[in-house]
Amino acid sequence: MPTKRPFLLRELRSRLPSVDDRIRQLVDHGDPTEYEAIADALYRVFITTRNLAPSRNSTDCAIHPNGPVDPEPPTGWGHCLLCNSNRRVGDPRARQGAASAPNQYDVPPPPYSHELLLDRMRQINDTVFELHYRSPDQDFDIAADLVHGAFIIARELSRPRSSSRCPRHPGAPLDPAAPGGPRCLFCAAAETRRGAAPPPQIRDRERRLPLRRRRP
Structure with missing residues (x-):
């Protein structure tokens, strides 16, 4: 069992109920500014669940495991944006690894709604309730994915x-x-x-030239 797991699990269970209460108390699905504060609180909860779960290599790169992901990696290249940028400029020391799927956290598909956020919070509460100090790493991975998905929903609902x-x-x-x-x-x-x-419409009148006077 990791040394910090008891402390982090206690921190998770102390932060989660207050966020859940704020979501349930919203009237008429709330205002975007209210969801903005909820998204910030959910992100802090996600940081705690991420630290409880095993570390993930989001870029599949041994040098930059938590670096930025290249949204459009060339064929045969990896997903690390830093290494791919070095390869694009011809740096011979850049990593030459093959491409593989990055291990990122869950992002639920749209449309996003208050009901979807409530359903996600019910899943989080059920999952966290079953967690204990000696739970397998897979259970903490599931909790991290669920909380990250709730954060994404709240962040989208906070947009104008x-x-x-x-x-x-x-x-x-x-x-x-x-x-x-x-x-x-x-x-x-x-x-x-x-x-x-x-x-x-106003039409212009035809201009008539003045008659020339005859000389006497």
């Missing part, structure tokens, strides 16, 4: 939302008198302009 739910004008004001209920003010005004009669 569109008050008008209009894909063309995010955050636009609402027109309460628009046909069909409150709608995007900009789109409603554009439809009104298209349906209105065209404005009157």
Whole structure:
């Protein structure tokens, strides 16, 4: 059993209930600013669960195991961005390892919702409740994945939302008198302009040249 495991497990169980209570107390799915504070708290919980679980090599690189991941590694190269950058500039000392799948933490697929976050928190509570000092490393790995997924959901819910739910004008004001209920003010005004009669046009009069006076 690792030496720090009892301390970290006690820290995890002391931090988790307060975050769970804040999520359950949100009214009408909460405001993005409230989810921002929850995402910060969940990230601190994730750091604790990550330290409880065995270390992961996210880049499959012996030199930079926790370095940045190259989002587009060339064919046959590894996922370490630092080594790949050195290889791109022709550094002969750069690592020549073959590519393999990086071992990253769980990222749940969208769409993200408050119900999805609540369901993820129920899974976390059930998993942490079963943990003890001599639990296998696989159980701590599962807990780390679950907490990381909850952090991703809360982080996405903390992004600014569109008050008008209009894909063309995010955050636009609402027109309460628009046909069909409150709608995007900009789109409603554009439809009104298209349906209105065209404005009157002013035509220029033909200019007539002044008659030349005959000389006496």
